[in-house]
Amino acid sequence: MATHAILAEKTVSISALRNNPAQYFSDQPIAVLSHNKPAGYVVGAELFEYMMKVIETQTEARSFEARFRPSVAQLKELRARGAELVLEMTPEDMEDYEE
Known part of the structure:
Protein backbone atom coordinates (compact mmCIF):
# COMPACT_ATOMS: atom_id res chain seq x y z
CA MET A 1 0.00 0.00 0.00
CA ALA A 2 1.52 3.29 -1.11
CA THR A 3 1.42 6.37 1.05
CA HIS A 4 0.84 9.84 -0.35
CA ALA A 5 2.13 13.10 1.06
CA ILE A 6 -0.59 15.59 1.91
CA LEU A 7 0.86 19.08 1.90
CA ALA A 8 -1.97 20.75 3.81
CA GLU A 9 -3.33 20.69 7.34
CA LYS A 10 -6.95 20.40 6.19
CA THR A 11 -8.52 17.97 3.75
CA VAL A 12 -11.86 17.67 1.99
CA SER A 13 -13.33 14.88 -0.11
CA ILE A 14 -14.04 15.64 -3.72
CA SER A 15 -17.74 14.90 -3.06
CA ALA A 16 -17.94 17.47 -0.25
CA LEU A 17 -16.09 20.01 -2.41
CA ARG A 18 -18.68 19.60 -5.17
CA ASN A 19 -21.52 20.38 -2.75
CA ASN A 20 -20.22 23.78 -1.64
CA PRO A 21 -16.86 24.73 -3.14
CA ALA A 22 -16.87 28.37 -2.01
CA GLN A 23 -16.52 27.45 1.66
CA TYR A 24 -13.13 25.86 1.01
CA PHE A 25 -11.38 28.90 -0.45
CA SER A 26 -9.22 30.17 2.39
CA ASP A 27 -5.81 31.57 3.23
CA GLN A 28 -4.49 28.05 3.79
CA PRO A 29 -4.28 25.25 1.20
CA ILE A 30 -6.81 22.46 1.54
CA ALA A 31 -6.03 19.04 0.07
CA ARG A 62 17.21 33.35 -12.17
CA SER A 63 17.00 35.50 -15.29
CA PHE A 64 19.09 38.16 -13.55
CA GLU A 65 22.08 35.79 -13.69
CA ALA A 66 21.80 35.69 -17.46
CA ARG A 67 22.58 39.41 -17.64
CA PHE A 68 26.18 38.61 -16.74
CA ARG A 69 26.67 36.53 -19.88
CA PRO A 70 28.34 38.35 -22.77
CA SER A 71 26.09 39.59 -25.53
CA VAL A 72 26.53 38.56 -29.15
CA ALA A 73 28.24 41.88 -29.86
CA GLN A 74 30.64 41.37 -26.96
CA LEU A 75 31.46 37.83 -28.13
CA LYS A 76 32.20 39.10 -31.66
CA GLU A 77 34.51 41.74 -30.20
CA LEU A 78 36.32 39.14 -28.09
CA ARG A 79 36.71 36.85 -31.11
CA ALA A 80 38.11 39.68 -33.24
CA ARG A 81 40.53 40.74 -30.51
CA GLY A 82 41.63 37.13 -30.01
CA ALA A 83 42.31 36.78 -33.73
CA GLU A 84 44.38 39.98 -33.64
CA LEU A 85 46.44 38.67 -30.72
CA VAL A 86 47.15 35.41 -32.52
CA LEU A 87 48.28 37.27 -35.63
CA GLU A 88 50.58 39.47 -33.51
CA MET A 89 52.32 36.45 -31.90
CA THR A 90 55.98 35.93 -32.60
CA PRO A 91 57.53 32.50 -33.26
CA GLU A 92 58.89 32.62 -29.72
CA ASP A 93 55.36 33.13 -28.34
CA MET A 94 54.17 30.12 -30.36
CA GLU A 95 56.75 27.80 -28.74
CA ASP A 96 54.57 27.60 -25.64
CA TYR A 97 51.75 25.94 -27.58
CA GLU A 98 51.62 22.37 -28.84
CA GLU A 99 49.02 20.42 -30.77
Whole structure:
Protein backbone atom coordinates (compact mmCIF):
# COMPACT_ATOMS: atom_id res chain seq x y z
CA MET A 1 0.00 0.00 0.00
CA ALA A 2 1.52 3.29 -1.11
CA THR A 3 1.42 6.37 1.05
CA HIS A 4 0.84 9.84 -0.35
CA ALA A 5 2.13 13.10 1.06
CA ILE A 6 -0.59 15.59 1.91
CA LEU A 7 0.86 19.08 1.90
CA ALA A 8 -1.97 20.75 3.81
CA GLU A 9 -3.33 20.69 7.34
CA LYS A 10 -6.95 20.40 6.19
CA THR A 11 -8.52 17.97 3.75
CA VAL A 12 -11.86 17.67 1.99
CA SER A 13 -13.33 14.88 -0.11
CA ILE A 14 -14.04 15.64 -3.72
CA SER A 15 -17.74 14.90 -3.06
CA ALA A 16 -17.94 17.47 -0.25
CA LEU A 17 -16.09 20.01 -2.41
CA ARG A 18 -18.68 19.60 -5.17
CA ASN A 19 -21.52 20.38 -2.75
CA ASN A 20 -20.22 23.78 -1.64
CA PRO A 21 -16.86 24.73 -3.14
CA ALA A 22 -16.87 28.37 -2.01
CA GLN A 23 -16.52 27.45 1.66
CA TYR A 24 -13.13 25.86 1.01
CA PHE A 25 -11.38 28.90 -0.45
CA SER A 26 -9.22 30.17 2.39
CA ASP A 27 -5.81 31.57 3.23
CA GLN A 28 -4.49 28.05 3.79
CA PRO A 29 -4.28 25.25 1.20
CA ILE A 30 -6.81 22.46 1.54
CA ALA A 31 -6.03 19.04 0.07
CA VAL A 32 -8.82 17.57 -2.06
CA LEU A 33 -8.97 13.80 -1.68
CA SER A 34 -10.29 11.27 -4.16
CA HIS A 35 -10.41 7.72 -2.79
CA ASN A 36 -8.30 8.95 0.15
CA LYS A 37 -5.49 10.09 -2.15
CA PRO A 38 -4.63 13.74 -2.85
CA ALA A 39 -6.13 14.77 -6.19
CA GLY A 40 -5.35 18.47 -5.90
CA TYR A 41 -5.38 21.50 -3.65
CA VAL A 42 -7.80 24.37 -3.18
CA VAL A 43 -6.47 27.81 -2.25
CA GLY A 44 -8.07 31.22 -1.91
CA ALA A 45 -7.42 34.06 -4.32
CA GLU A 46 -5.13 35.96 -1.91
CA LEU A 47 -2.91 32.94 -1.31
CA PHE A 48 -2.81 32.12 -5.02
CA GLU A 49 -1.77 35.69 -5.88
CA TYR A 50 0.95 35.55 -3.23
CA MET A 51 2.24 32.24 -4.64
CA MET A 52 2.36 33.73 -8.16
CA LYS A 53 4.37 36.72 -6.89
CA VAL A 54 6.86 34.38 -5.19
CA ILE A 55 7.27 32.33 -8.37
CA GLU A 56 7.69 35.50 -10.44
CA THR A 57 10.33 36.82 -8.04
CA GLN A 58 12.27 33.55 -8.23
CA THR A 59 12.03 33.53 -12.02
CA GLU A 60 13.31 37.10 -12.20
CA ALA A 61 16.17 36.21 -9.86
CA ARG A 62 17.21 33.35 -12.17
CA SER A 63 17.00 35.50 -15.29
CA PHE A 64 19.09 38.16 -13.55
CA GLU A 65 22.08 35.79 -13.69
CA ALA A 66 21.80 35.69 -17.46
CA ARG A 67 22.58 39.41 -17.64
CA PHE A 68 26.18 38.61 -16.74
CA ARG A 69 26.67 36.53 -19.88
CA PRO A 70 28.34 38.35 -22.77
CA SER A 71 26.09 39.59 -25.53
CA VAL A 72 26.53 38.56 -29.15
CA ALA A 73 28.24 41.88 -29.86
CA GLN A 74 30.64 41.37 -26.96
CA LEU A 75 31.46 37.83 -28.13
CA LYS A 76 32.20 39.10 -31.66
CA GLU A 77 34.51 41.74 -30.20
CA LEU A 78 36.32 39.14 -28.09
CA ARG A 79 36.71 36.85 -31.11
CA ALA A 80 38.11 39.68 -33.24
CA ARG A 81 40.53 40.74 -30.51
CA GLY A 82 41.63 37.13 -30.01
CA ALA A 83 42.31 36.78 -33.73
CA GLU A 84 44.38 39.98 -33.64
CA LEU A 85 46.44 38.67 -30.72
CA VAL A 86 47.15 35.41 -32.52
CA LEU A 87 48.28 37.27 -35.63
CA GLU A 88 50.58 39.47 -33.51
CA MET A 89 52.32 36.45 -31.90
CA THR A 90 55.98 35.93 -32.60
CA PRO A 91 57.53 32.50 -33.26
CA GLU A 92 58.89 32.62 -29.72
CA ASP A 93 55.36 33.13 -28.34
CA MET A 94 54.17 30.12 -30.36
CA GLU A 95 56.75 27.80 -28.74
CA ASP A 96 54.57 27.60 -25.64
CA TYR A 97 51.75 25.94 -27.58
CA GLU A 98 51.62 22.37 -28.84
CA GLU A 99 49.02 20.42 -30.77
